[in-house]
Amino acid sequence: MPEPIVEIKNLSVYFYTYAGVVKAIEDVSFDIYRGETLALVGETGCGKSVTSRAITKLIESPGKIVNGQVIYHRDDGSTVDLLKLSDEEIREIRGNEIAYIFQDPHSSLDPLYTVGYQIGEAMEVHGKVRNIKEGIAKAVNILREVLIPDPENRVKNYPHELSGGMKQRVVIGIGVANNPRLLIADEPTTALDVTVQAQILELLNELKRKYNATVLLITHNLGVVAETAQRVVVMYAGKVVEIGTVDQIFHNPLHPYTAALLRAVPNPLGKIEKLESIPGTVPNLITPPKGCRFHPRCPFAEERCRKEVPKLKEIEPGHFVACHRY
Numbered sequence: 001m002p003e004p005i006v007e008i009k010n011l012s013v014y015f016y017t018y019a020g021v022v023k024a025i026e027d028v029s030f031d032i033y034r035g036e037t038l039a040l041v042g043e044t045g046c047g048k049s050v051t052s053r054a055i056t057k058l059i060e061s062p063g064k065i066v067n068g069q070v071i072y073h074r075d076d077g078s079t080v081d082l083l084k085l086s087d088e089e090i091r092e093i094r095g096n097e098i099a100y101i102f103q104d105p106h107s108s109l110d111p112l113y114t115v116g117y118q119i120g121e122a123m124e125v126h127g128k129v130r131n132i133k134e135g136i137a138k139a140v141n142i143l144r145e146v147l148i149p150d151p152e153n154r155v156k157n158y159p160h161e162l163s164g165g166m167k168q169r170v171v172i173g174i175g176v177a178n179n180p181r182l183l184i185a186d187e188p189t190t191a192l193d194v195t196v197q198a199q200i201l202e203l204l205n206e207l208k209r210k211y212n213a214t215v216l217l218i219t220h221n222l223g224v225v226a227e228t229a230q231r232v233v234v235m236y237a238g239k240v241v242e243i244g245t246v247d248q249i250f251h252n253p254l255h256p257y258t259a260a261l262l263r264a265v266p267n268p269l270g271k272i273e274k275l276e277s278i279p280g281t282v283p284n285l286i287t288p289p290k291g292c293r294f295h296p297r298c299p300f301a302e303e304r305c306r307k308e309v310p311k312l313k314e315i316e317p318g319h320f321v322a323c324h325r326y
């Protein structure tokens with residue numbers, strides 16, 4: 001039996017805006033297993049980034065975590081609900097045991113400080129080094145690990161002196177500086193050139209092996225999923241609609257949305273026939289459709305789908321779907 005490192009249970013996050021309450025994610029539940037790369041996929045606005053940020057309470061106003069638990073399993077076998085921790089307690093875990101790599105390296109780095117200082121500071125705030133001087137010295141090794149050439153000199157560079165790919169390597173360096181148990185990578189290659197994307201993914205895979213970390217990878221790119229993940233969670237309009245291994249999701253998608261998503265992009269594990277778009281538009285999450293949120297776009301929708309929210313059911317070992325057809 002795979003052991004979970006994080007169990008997300010019935011997590012709901014709402015944003016209280018002037019236009020109304022945006023139900024960004026509702027009743028989201030899934031486990032992240034120790035040592036795996038789990039991909040969280042879905043269209044823009046489906047709630048994948050909100051879910052990943054809510055894991056360490058990184059939800060800013062007007063957002064609010066309105067329900068749920070995030071059970072974190074420590075190495076000593078004890079567990080803690082991260083949502084019950086104080087701001088100070090969660091800051092101890094965030095950036096240390098659970099680290100993030102965000103999409104845009106330009107906004108993740110502070111233009112006023114050298115990259116060495118920023119990596120060193122990440123270690124200093126969690127007590128991994130005695131002072132910033134020691135942190136900057138250790139940053140040289142970290143830059144070497146993220147394959148930045150000439151790290152002894154690069155450590156003194158400011159972010160504007162580096163290319164986009166190099167900046168993202170520095171951001172990854174900050175992410176792994178404290179040897180995290182869980183690394184959350186939110187669209188880590190989206191802002192980069194295609195040629196650099198492959199190098200960054202390779203680097204992430206290598207660091208994961210080296211540090212024996214667990215990775216939660218947020219992406220809308222199914223090619224990235226096929227190359228890096230073992231399991232996939234598919235989200236639609238703030239809900240989890242399917243969970244399975246990469247093989248189950250790519251070869252036997254059960255939810256009509258997953259199947260439509262795979263037909264809408266070149267399937268990296270299948271034969272490309274003809275790409276199809278998904279009819280209709282993503283629903284407004286202030287007034288999401290009743291019942292199954294996919295029903296206005298689903299070719300199989302029937303009366304029950306318009307009234308009753310489908311629950312996640314295990315259809316074969318490890319393969320879950322939320323659809324009344326099953």
Ligand code: SF4
Pocket residue numbers: 255256257292293294295298299300301302305310322323324325
């Ligand atoms: Fe389609 Fe109904 Fe299944 Fe929703 S529950 S995906 S509307 S068949």
